[in-house]
Amino acid sequence: MxxxxxxxxxxxxxxxxxxxxxxxAVANQRQVWGTWAVRYGLDPDEVYRVALRTRPMETFAAVAPHQDPLECLAALHTLEDEDVRSGVxxxxxxxxxxxxxxxxxxxxxxxxxxxxxxxxxxxxxxxxxxxxxxxxxxxxxxxxxxxxxxxxxxxxxxxxxxxxxxxxxxxxxxxxxxxxxxxxxxxxxxxxxxxxxxxxxxxxxxxxxxxxxxxxxxxxxx
Known part of the structure; x- marks a missing residue:
């Protein structure tokens, strides 16, 4: 058999x-979003709270609906790339x-x-x-x-x-x-x-x- x-x-x-x-990367993300928020005259804590549960374009729509989303994204990308180079x-x-x-x-x-x-x-x-x-x-x-x-x-x-x-x-x-x-x-x-x-x-x-x-x-x- x-x-x-x-x-x-x-x-x-x-x-x-x-x-x-x-x-x-929690501290880094908070700092990047905080810097971005200040640039647009927004409350950093509120922006970060929204960013934690949405994708960037959705975040922009929620916290800065009157801003150009592509400009917002470019600014965020610049900050994030700099953080990769210099952040801890x-x-x-x-x-x-x-x-x-x-x-x-x-x-x-x-x-x-x-x-x-x-x-x-x-x-x-x-x-x-x-x-x-x-x-x-x-x-x-x-x-x-x-x-x-x-x-x-x-x-x-x-x-x-x-x-x-x-x-x-x-x-x-x-x-x-x-x-x-x-x-x-x-x-x-x-x-x-x-x-x-x-x-x-x-x-x-x-x-x-x-x-x-x-x-x-x-x-x-x-």
Whole structure:
């Protein structure tokens, strides 16, 4: 009697948000938006509150509806590019160890920022850049649409059911969930609504993320 061939075990994949998940950029984002707000005579705290939950063009429409949105965007881009060159950045504790330990080809980045800024920040913090990086320019629909995470999975050759999303923000969590992926939250004092698991810090999640990449189909990731 011929034994049946063992079916190959599908690989597991990890997709990371960047700012707030791998890179601690909260102070930088607040400063950039604060400088932008002052330039337009707006309240920095109110502008930042809106910017946290919307994309830039949506932020401009909400806080500066009478301004030229393209001019607003150009001003913001100039400030952000300068911040990449001169701002102070740090990787969250555990990020270098985690990214260095992940097998090549099984992880990627999904960010609402732009690739050149991500590469600049990673270069300054010593983090490795994967082959798959989906940025704001790669998609027409950003988070919370599922499109960014689905595109990253496609580029990795992965099915959504084999992907783990690591996020810190509500819009990113919704994006991963809508893509049909497992979503874990990190770096927040309380769990973002919808996450399958919550970790107060990235460091706490490191061993669990590494274990996920070696888990067999059917293993619980929740």
């Amino acid at each position: 011929t034994s049946e061939r063992a079916r190959p075990v599908p690989r597991k994949y990890v997709l990371f948000d960047v700012d707030g998940t791998l890179i601690d 950045y740090a990787a969250f504790d555990g990020a270098p160890e985690l990214l260095s330990a992940l097998p090549s080809g099984c992880w990627g980045l999904v960010t609402s920022n732009y690739e050149h800024r991500v590469r600049g920040r990673f270069a300054r913090t010593g983090l490795p850049v994967p082959d798959v990086l989906v940025d704001a320019a790669a998609v027409e629909e950003g988070k919370p649409s599922p499109v960014p995470y689905l595109l990253a999975a496609e580029r990795l050759g992965a099915g959504p059911e084999h992907c783990l999303v690591i996020e810190d923000a509500p819009s990113g969590v919704k994006s991963g969930l809508r893509a049909g992926m497992t979503v874990w939250g990190v770096n927040t004092p309380v769990a973002v609504e919808g996450v399958h698991r919550h970790f107060g810090s990235l460091r706490e999640a490191v061993p669990e993320i590494l274990a996920f990449t070696t888990g067999a189909p059917g293993d619980s990731a929740i």
